Amino acid sequence: MLERVLTNDDPVQSVKYLSTRGEAPVLSFNEAMLAGLARDGGLYLPESYPVLSRETIAGFAGKSYGEVAKAVLLPFVGADLDEATLEGMIAAAYGSFRHEAIAPLAQLGDNLFVLELFHGPTLAFKDLAMQLLARFMDHALKQRGQHATIVGATSGDTGAAAIEAFRGLRNIDVVIFYPHQRVSDVQRRQMTTAEGENIHVVALEGTFDDAQAIVKSLFNHTAFRDEFGLSGVNSINWARVLAQTVYYFTSAVALGAPYRPVSYTVPTGNFGDILAGWIAKRMGLPIGRLGIATNENDILVRALHDGVYETRGVQHTQSPSMDIQVSSNFERLLFELSGRDAASIRAKMASLGQSRGFTLEAPLLAALRAEFDADRTSEQETATEIARCWDRSDMLIDPHTAVGIHAGRRRLAERPATPMVVLGTAHAAKFPDAIEKAIGLRPPLPHHMAGLFDRPERFTVLPNDTAAVETFIRARVGRGPAVKTA
Numbered sequence: 508m509l510e511r512v513l514t515n516d517d518p519v520q521s522v523k524y525l526s527t528r529g530e531a532p533v534l535s536f537n538e539a540m541l542a543g544l545a546r547d548g549g550l551y552l553p554e555s556y557p558v559l560s561r562e563t564i565a566g567f568a569g570k571s572y573g574e575v576a577k578a579v580l581l582p583f584v585g586a587d588l589d590e591a592t593l594e595g596m597i598a599a600a601y602g603s604f605r606h607e608a609i610a611p612l613a614q615l616g617d618n619l620f621v622l623e624l625f626h627g628p629t630l631a632f633k634d635l636a637m638q639l640l641a642r643f644m645d646h647a648l649k650q651r652g653q654h655a656t657i658v659g660a661t662s663g664d665t666g667a668a669a670i671e672a673f674r675g676l677r678n679i680d681v682v683i684f685y686p687h688q689r690v691s692d693v694q695r696r697q698m699t700t701a702e703g704e705n706i707h708v709v710a711l712e713g714t715f716d717d718a719q720a721i722v723k724s725l726f727n728h729t730a731f732r733d734e735f736g737l738s739g740v741n742s743i744n745w746a747r748v749l750a751q752t753v754y755y756f757t758s759a760v761a762l763g764a765p766y767r768p769v770s771y772t773v774p775t776g777n778f779g780d781i782l783a784g785w786i787a788k789r790m791g792l793p794i795g796r797l798g799i800a801t802n803e804n805d806i807l808v809r810a811l812h813d814g815v816y817e818t819r820g821v822q823h824t825q826s827p828s829m830d831i832q833v834s835s836n837f838e839r840l841l842f843e844l845s846g847r848d849a850a851s852i853r854a855k856m857a858s859l860g861q862s863r864g865f866t867l868e869a870p871l872l873a874a875l876r877a878e879f880d881a882d883r884t885s886e887q888e889t890a891t892e893i894a895r896c897w898d899r900s901d902m903l904i905d906p907h908t909a910v911g912i913h914a915g916r917r918r919l920a921e922r923p924a925t926p927m928v929v930l931g932t933a934h935a936a937k938f939p940d941a942i943e944k945a946i947g948l949r950p951p952l953p954h955h956m957a958g959l960f961d962r963p964e965r966f967t968v969l970p971n972d973t974a975a976v977e978t979f980i981r982a983r984v985g986r987g988p989a990v991k992t993a
């Protein structure tokens with residue numbers, strides 16, 4: 508039994524976390540969060556999913572984002588965080604947002620909605636999880652009197668969100684790797700102009716996938732990992748996926764759940780954001796279809812259509828945060844849909860490492876298609892969608908959101924009676940070149956970001972080489988007693 512319906516009288520249970528590869532220790536919430544990646548190379552998932560009753564979900568109507576967040580997160584954090592502490596962290600995390608609703612819904616067309624997830628300090632949805640994760644980690648490390656070194660690969664937005672959320676914290680150093688010359692100027696400056704002695708920004712000579720591979724190899728070097736107390740804040744960190752389930756609840760309830768289903772289309776790269784939707788569904792939220800929307804980096808679309816998950820070279824697009832070939836969180840979904848068959852996941856991941864791909868067996872493929880759609884949006888379609896939203900709905904959208912809206916329209920046409928929510932993952936001002944190309948206008952930066960182009964930049968260019976990266980970390984990162992992650 509993987510599910511457990513919660514009633515209001517239940518005591519808070521301690522959900523434990525297990526690895527998708529079945530060969531790492533079972534951990535508590537704090538331990539899994541501090542570990543990031545499991546020791547066997549797998550990703551952590553809860554042993555069982557708490558299920559919220561219909562009444563609980565119905566009761567979210569009219570509640571604030573913070574109140575819903577507390578109710579959704581509490582069953583997962585187990586004994587590691589008490590209710591009052593969690594409440595305080597949620598208030599602090601979302602206090603810096605530039606919209607009172609935190610994640611407001613905007614209507615774009617008949618039964619078509621955009622969930623605006625870009626009102627946080629760095630203008631992308633990553634802020635929603637990262638602001639909370641920083642508080643979770645800081646709290647856990649202070650309790651233990653330990654230090655951690657966060658290493659993270661970014662295609663642009665994760666790095667900015669992490670730097671903004673963690674800068675100035677004393678128990679944590681943050682080392683962020685972004686693909687050199689492959690992020691937008693706004694994205695780069697958000698990372699390189701942030702102040703804080705605990706922040707170290709690396710421009711890696713390679714692609715996002717190279718950066719992600721470097722991070723994985725740092726984790727797999729056990730002695731190094733232990734010496735520096737390495738930890739991860741990429742979307743492989745369970746706490747991030749968890750924090751992202753909240754806005755599925757708030758938006759679905761605003762559109763009539765639990766009394767009617769709501770479908771979602773999610774601009775997808777590493778599969779974290781859409782996985783959060785699938786988790787919300789497991790928790791009892793009546794989600795209709797889950798639509799994966801990719802740009803021309805379409806590994807997931809090909810996997811759903813052909814049953815073969817196969818990496819190809821990365822294409823550079825105007826939606827760079829999705830210029831990804833290996834969708835790490837897909838492993839979590841495969842693990843669940845294969846009946847938690849860790850041996851089969853190990854075999855698939857070995858095959859991915861050796862021959863750049865693996866096959867989805869017929870039952871697994873059928874299970875995937877039963878819940879998910881997948882659509883690729885071309886560069887031209889992305890530009891056309893930006894123009895259409897501007898011309899017909901007076902809405903300025905970013906290229907990632909455009910990828911989602913284009914796919915969402917197509918799926919809504921198949922099932923016009925079910926509301927379709929497209930996740931608006933970034934603010935248009937973050938990608939001014941793409942917007943200017945599509946509609947001839949350059950969106951201004953929001954007023955709270957004025958000065959971004961005047962501040963000095965700090966970053967180090969490094970070759971795509973693990974040894975060089977380790978040398979850099981050794982030289983830069985101060986060490987307290989390193990956190991011992993399980």
Ligand SMILES: *Cc1c(COP(=O)(O)O)cnc(C)c1O
Binds near residue numbers: 774781
């Ligand atoms: C990170 C990101 C995505 C992709 O999210 P995943 O969780 O990696 O699938 C999409 N859009 C924007 C703007 C992002 O920053």
